[in-house]
Amino acid sequence: MSGPLTLRFTTQAQLDIRRITSDLSELQGQVASGAAAKDLQGFGGASSRLLNAQTLKANADSRASLINQLQARFGVQGAALGQVAEASNLLAQSIREAISANDGRGIATELDLSFASIVSALNETWNGQPLFAGERQGAGPIKVKTLDDLVAAVGPQDIFDEATRHQVADLGAGDPIVVSAKASELSQGVFDALKDLKLMINGAGGTIGQPITATQVAQLQNIADRLDIQANNFTNEEGRAGQLQKRFETERARLNERSNLLLKEIGEQADADVAAISIKLSSLMTQYQAAAKTFSELSKLTLLDYL
Numbered sequence: 628m629s630g631p632l633t634l635r636f637t638t639q640a641q642l643d644i645r646r647i648t649s650d651l652s653e654l655q656g657q658v659a660s661g662a663a664a665k666d667l668q669g670f671g672g673a674s675s676r677l678l679n680a681q682t683l684k685a686n687a688d689s690r691a692s693l694i695n696q697l698q699a700r701f702g703v704q705g706a707a708l709g710q711v712a713e714a715s716n717l718l719a720q721s722i723r724e725a726i727s728a729n730d731g732r733g734i735a736t737e738l739d740l741s742f743a744s745i746v747s748a749l750n751e752t753w754n755g756q757p758l759f760a761g762e763r764q765g766a767g768p769i770k771v772k773t774l775d776d777l778v779a780a781v782g783p784q785d786i787f788d789e790a791t792r793h794q795v796a797d798l799g800a801g802d803p804i805v806v807s808a809k810a811s812e813l814s815q816g817v818f819d820a821l822k823d824l825k826l827m828i829n830g831a832g833g834t835i836g837q838p839i840t841a842t843q844v845a846q847l848q849n850i851a852d853r854l855d856i857q858a859n860n861f862t863n864e865e866g867r868a869g870q871l872q873k874r875f876e877t878e879r880a881r882l883n884e885r886s887n888l889l890l891k892e893i894g895e896q897a898d899a900d901v902a903a904i905s906i907k908l909s910s911l912m913t914q915y916q917a918a919a920k921t922f923s924e925l926s927k928l929t930l931l932d933y934l
Contacts, residue, residue, distance in 0.1 A: 684889035691882040695876045697796055698752045701872040704807055705865050707758060710748035712861035714741040715817055719854035722824075722847050731843065735828050737861025742774050742821055746916030749810045759810040768810035774825045777818060786818060787811040804871065813864060817857040824850050827890070 718741040725731045750767025751758050760768035768789040771777045780786050795803040827846055828835060832882055835843060 634821050662869050684886050687882045687886040691879050694879040701868050703753050704758050707748040707751040708865040711745050712858040714744040715854045715858035719851040722851040726844055729839055730837040731839045735834050761809050762792050762794045777822050778825055783811055820853040858913035883928045
């Protein structure tokens with residue numbers, strides 16, 4: 628009886644060693660990876676909750692990333708709008724100073740500088756996309772290159788090249804937000820004022836001289852007032868961009884907080900409990916040593932031990 632009994636104990640010791648070795652390998656894998664299971668199937672009933680949390684976190688992170696990009700865009704957009712407002716104000720100021728000095732010879736130069744600054748600002752891009760061309764990609768929305776081009780323009784179609792629809796940002800909340808008005812909506816008034824001033828200069832033989840006539844004073848004052856109005860419009864639009872930037876900043880903070888909460892939930896579901904694993908490893912090592920010792924002692928027995 629002792630022979631078969633010893634064989635049974637030896638076989639059982641081998642099975643125990645294999646089982647313990649497999650358990651040790653799994654626990655060591657959890658320590659190495661930090662995960663309680665290799666895949667979703669390993670989480671059992673918690674797998675659906677884990678998958679849902681991971682999906683929600685990915686969505687929150689994606690929206691926060693888009694907002695980060697938009698924050699940079701609004702910085703560039705605000706600067707461009709402010710540049711148009713400043714160029715319009717400076718030209719209006721130069722006109723009034725010329726009227727005050729009764730000397731209009733410098734107005735043509737100021738007009739050239741302001742036109743170039745305004746066109747440059749309205750053709751500004753962000754990540755290769757025009758800021759004020761609607762959803763269209765490619766070149767900026769202002770087609771006219773010179774004041775002579777502006778004078779020759781018959782209608783808005785000769786000045787602007789933009790998409791029919793606005794560029795919008797969809798943060799996944801079901802409420803797409805218009806990122807910016809189009810150039811034609813923003814700047815038709817300022818280009819009308821610039822065109823009228825250029826026509827006035829052309830009519831005066833290329834420059835407004837000294838002294839300035841009463842008729843010219845009235846025309847210049849009208850153009851300066853219109854430029855002030857347009858500058859205020861661009862300043863208001865710059866303020867709107869700032870409001871959107873602040874709104875997105877608040878949304879980004881909310882999304883980051885949501886992402887952190889979901890990360891904590893995912894960790895509670897998926898992360899390995901290192902303290903508990905350490906206790907299990909210690910217990911398994913004790914079992915392994917005992918099984919290995921038993922197997923070793925039984926393996927040393929020979930036929931003489933049964934006689």
